[in-house]
Amino acid sequence: MTGAMVTGAPETTGYGGTLAAEAARFAALGWMRGTSGNLSVVTGRDPVRLLVTASGLDKGELRPGDMVLVDEEGTAVPGATAAGKPSAEAALHARVVRLTGAGAVVHVHTVASVAMGRRRPGGIAFRDLEMLKGLGRSAHDEEVVLPVIRNSQDMSVLGDRLEAALDPGVPAVVVAGHGLYAWGADLREARRHTEVVEWLLELQLAEERGR
Amino acid sequence: MTGAMVTGAPETTGYGGTLAAEAARFAALGWMRGTSGNLSVVTGRDPVRLLVTASGLDKGELRPGDMVLVDEEGTAVPGATAAGKPSAEAALHARVVRLTGAGAVVHVHTVASVAMGRRRPGGIAFRDLEMLKGLGRSAHDEEVVLPVIRNSQDMSVLGDRLEAALDPGVPAVVVAGHGLYAWGADLREARRHTEVVEWLLELQLAEERGR
Amino acid sequence: MTGAMVTGAPETTGYGGTLAAEAARFAALGWMRGTSGNLSVVTGRDPVRLLVTASGLDKGELRPGDMVLVDEEGTAVPGATAAGKPSAEAALHARVVRLTGAGAVVHVHTVASVAMGRRRPGGIAFRDLEMLKGLGRSAHDEEVVLPVIRNSQDMSVLGDRLEAALDPGVPAVVVAGHGLYAWGADLREARRHTEVVEWLLELQLAEERGR
Amino acid sequence: MTGAMVTGAPETTGYGGTLAAEAARFAALGWMRGTSGNLSVVTGRDPVRLLVTASGLDKGELRPGDMVLVDEEGTAVPGATAAGKPSAEAALHARVVRLTGAGAVVHVHTVASVAMGRRRPGGIAFRDLEMLKGLGRSAHDEEVVLPVIRNSQDMSVLGDRLEAALDPGVPAVVVAGHGLYAWGADLREARRHTEVVEWLLELQLAEERGR
Numbered sequence: 001m002t003g004a005m006v007t008g009a010p011e012t013t014g015y016g017g018t019l020a021a022e023a024a025r026f027a028a029l030g031w032m033r034g035t036s037g038n039l040s041v042v043t044g045r046d047p048v049r050l051l052v053t054a055s056g057l058d059k060g061e062l063r064p065g066d067m068v069l070v071d072e073e074g075t076a077v078p079g080a081t082a083a084g085k086p087s088a089e090a091a092l093h094a095r096v097v098r099l100t101g102a103g104a105v106v107h108v109h110t111v112a113s114v115a116m117g118r119r120r121p122g123g124i125a126f127r128d129l130e131m132l133k134g135l136g137r138s139a140h141d142e143e144v145v146l147p148v149i150r151n152s153q154d155m156s157v158l159g160d161r162l163e164a165a166l167d168p169g170v171p172a173v174v175v176a177g178h179g180l181y182a183w184g185a186d187l188r189e190a191r192r193h194t195e196v197v198e199w200l201l202e203l204q205l206a207e208e209r210g211r
Numbered sequence: 212m213t214g215a216m217v218t219g220a221p222e223t224t225g226y227g228g229t230l231a232a233e234a235a236r237f238a239a240l241g242w243m244r245g246t247s248g249n250l251s252v253v254t255g256r257d258p259v260r261l262l263v264t265a266s267g268l269d270k271g272e273l274r275p276g277d278m279v280l281v282d283e284e285g286t287a288v289p290g291a292t293a294a295g296k297p298s299a300e301a302a303l304h305a306r307v308v309r310l311t312g313a314g315a316v317v318h319v320h321t322v323a324s325v326a327m328g329r330r331r332p333g334g335i336a337f338r339d340l341e342m343l344k345g346l347g348r349s350a351h352d353e354e355v356v357l358p359v360i361r362n363s364q365d366m367s368v369l370g371d372r373l374e375a376a377l378d379p380g381v382p383a384v385v386v387a388g389h390g391l392y393a394w395g396a397d398l399r400e401a402r403r404h405t406e407v408v409e410w411l412l413e414l415q416l417a418e419e420r421g422r
Numbered sequence: 423m424t425g426a427m428v429t430g431a432p433e434t435t436g437y438g439g440t441l442a443a444e445a446a447r448f449a450a451l452g453w454m455r456g457t458s459g460n461l462s463v464v465t466g467r468d469p470v471r472l473l474v475t476a477s478g479l480d481k482g483e484l485r486p487g488d489m490v491l492v493d494e495e496g497t498a499v500p501g502a503t504a505a506g507k508p509s510a511e512a513a514l515h516a517r518v519v520r521l522t523g524a525g526a527v528v529h530v531h532t533v534a535s536v537a538m539g540r541r542r543p544g545g546i547a548f549r550d551l552e553m554l555k556g557l558g559r560s561a562h563d564e565e566v567v568l569p570v571i572r573n574s575q576d577m578s579v580l581g582d583r584l585e586a587a588l589d590p591g592v593p594a595v596v597v598a599g600h601g602l603y604a605w606g607a608d609l610r611e612a613r614r615h616t617e618v619v620e621w622l623l624e625l626q627l628a629e630e631r632g633r
Numbered sequence: 634m635t636g637a638m639v640t641g642a643p644e645t646t647g648y649g650g651t652l653a654a655e656a657a658r659f660a661a662l663g664w665m666r667g668t669s670g671n672l673s674v675v676t677g678r679d680p681v682r683l684l685v686t687a688s689g690l691d692k693g694e695l696r697p698g699d700m701v702l703v704d705e706e707g708t709a710v711p712g713a714t715a716a717g718k719p720s721a722e723a724a725l726h727a728r729v730v731r732l733t734g735a736g737a738v739v740h741v742h743t744v745a746s747v748a749m750g751r752r753r754p755g756g757i758a759f760r761d762l763e764m765l766k767g768l769g770r771s772a773h774d775e776e777v778v779l780p781v782i783r784n785s786q787d788m789s790v791l792g793d794r795l796e797a798a799l800d801p802g803v804p805a806v807v808v809a810g811h812g813l814y815a816w817g818a819d820l821r822e823a824r825r826h827t828e829v830v831e832w833l834l835e836l837q838l839a840e841e842r843g844r
């Protein structure tokens with residue numbers, strides 16, 4: 001494999017098994033229906049390398065080899081993997097990594113993120129919730145706004161929107177009519193951020209319904 | 212077994228195990244409650260043969276032998292299977308196969324499909340949703356209408372309604388007060404289409420509630 | 423064991439394992455939270471004997487021996503079982519068996535049954551739904567009313583209300599503020615009726631919310 | 634280990650495995666998303682000792698050793714455990730134990746408890762529900778009010794609020810914008826109380842939506 005490895009990181013094969021297990025976990029929650037969504041983990045920083053789940057496969061049944069190694073543009077690294085082409089969205093994963101220094105990125109299609117993204121195109125505000133501490137924010141007297149960006153099939157356009165909307169204190173973005181991106185220093189932290197943001201969105205949706 | 216097999220297709224026994232596993236997967240999602248729904252897979256094209264889940268059994272506990280082989284009318288092929296009678300709906304599965312060339316058909320009873328079918332008897336419109344790409348449609352600037360047809364116990368009447376309502380660009384139909392039919396080139400694609408359409412319906416139902 | 427056995431019926435120990443597995447299945451659906459609900463199966467008809475799940479235990483973790491054998495009044499048969507006292511509701515199970523000839527009774531505490539029972543104290547009407555066929559009724563042009571009775575801690579009062587409200591064509595009753603009773607010729611049919619009625623209630627609740 | 638053990642209680646290692654399994658069970662219900670919540674069990678009374686789940690870990694994947702032994706103030710007992718620091722909330726667990734004599738405390742972050750706590754800052758009233766018997770209360774003609782207290786990051790402030798709001802007949806408290814605390818004589822009873830209260834909150838939220 002090309003590039004310097006993150007200290008202590010396992011080889012690509014090991015990453016593949018970890019990504020497959022993590023995808024199956026999110027799929028079991030119903031957040032990756034219809035083969036939607038994708039996960040990535042950074043396997044090298046110089047040059048940047050991400051292992052990304054291959055597109056078109058059921059995310060509950062991935063095997064360790066169903067991953068694609070991509071560079072900092074999200075382009076497949078020639079010869080490195082045999083699992084077909086990466087999702088076009090691999091480019092957005094790579095952009096998130098470059099912008100935030102994240103070590104792992106989770107993209108899921110949840111009903112709550114799409115429903116709330118359509119209702120709050122300017123961003124979704126939360127405050128006075130203990131769960132905000134899971135994002136490293138305060139549970140009191142502070143408004144946290146989850147950015148919402150318009151969808152696009154052009155990953156450079158989508159990436160520019162993400163960069164413009166990014167709040168350094170919020171490790172997630174909702175793409176309207178599309179789904180949720182969340183990230184973290186590693187897959188474990190990216191999972192926590194994903195679960196926290198989805199919980200906040202489900203709460204908000206429940207509160208909207210009751211009004 | 213009679214009829215030419217699809218290239219590379221396993222024998223009927225293998226199909227039975229695959230159908231049983233697929234049914235158990237949908238049952239675990241709560242989409243086949245009370246023994247409802249049925250799945251089929253095309254095992255031959257000349258003449259047409261479908262293996263269909265037998266009626267009256269819990270769809271979460273089917274065994275590979277709990278299937279019936281039917282012809283292009285949905286009638287059981289004499290001597291081919293021992294699992295009792297096919298559901299009357301086998302005739303609709305066969306009609307879908309003849310009309311669309313599908314290789315597999317999924318019929319499930321989900322709350323969202325029935326609730327939305329009752330609200331939108333003229334069809335359920337979606338637009339500007341990334342998830343529409345899972346049906347081979349555009350995520351932008353295009354309205355996709357999921358057809359809704361009235362229910363009937365006469366499969367030829369129901370089949371005529373399905374044929375009249377069919378949109379070649381939408382691999383699914385909602386039967387009002389009944390449930391959802393979706394199909395694809397094989398069971399894997401039929402699953403993807405089923406999950407995508409159900410997700411769209413759940414989103415729509417969530418948005419209806421919040422208005 | 424006293425009494426004639428149902429033809430082909432396994433011994434009590436076998437019933438215990440079957441009841442435990444069935445209870446675990448309903449518990450996994452979230453319909454028996456907080457140790458609530460109970461299941462019974464008829465093990466003899468002359469005299470009437472029912473094996474009922476013991477009260478106070480987590481319904482997802484019953485062992486085959488966690489059952490009590492009761493007579494046609496719901497009273498524990500002396501010496502027959504060691505699993506402590508039956509739920510007071512065993513008397514209502516026995517009453518359902520005497521009134522309907524059922525071979526198995528399911529009682530669960532679902533949110534949908536309690537919410538709908540409170541909204542429709544006079545009964546919950548359904549029509550034009552394919553799912554009604556799962557109760558042996560027509561999917562068209564017929565109104566099916568699920569009876570709702572007021573709750574009581576006196577099982578003879580509750581039994582009288584059930585007897586007065588019983589519709590011979592509907593194998594289920596909602597107890598307002600309490601939960602759902604459903605029954606069938608055997609555990610398999612009682613499961614199907616339970617799932618069908620719960621599905622109907624969840625649909626109705628979803629439709630109420632959206633109005 | 635210091636302190637007298639509860640009669641018949643297993644050693645700390647055994648408690649760790651039990652706590653880990655119990656946490657995994659609540660996590661599977663979606664009530665401990667994003668590493669939120671914590672569980673504790675009393676391992677000694679004189680002096681008071683609680684084993685508490687460690688903070689920051691996925692509650693679905695705890696190992697028996699991922700627990701911290703704390704004293705009656707919720708402070709880690711030096712040398713007793715190696716699993717890092719306890720959650721600050723361990724102090725509230727200890728306070729609940731001192732106030733109520735509970736043998737186990739469950740704290741979960743459920744959407745229903747947070748949504749209802751925000752709607753009913755003065756307490757959430759229930760009546761005429763069979764499920765109330767799971768809290769040792771009457772199913773008829775009695776109003777049971779689940780206390781709601783304001784959130785705080787200062788555990789002594791939060792504990793004072795809990796003490797002031799505590800109803801001796803209700804083994805649970807909602808912390809507004811935060812989650813649910815429930816307790817019992819042992820983990821089994823604490824689980825039952827947690828499930829009963831959460832069921833009541835889900836019912837109430839469903840009824841709010843339909844109005």
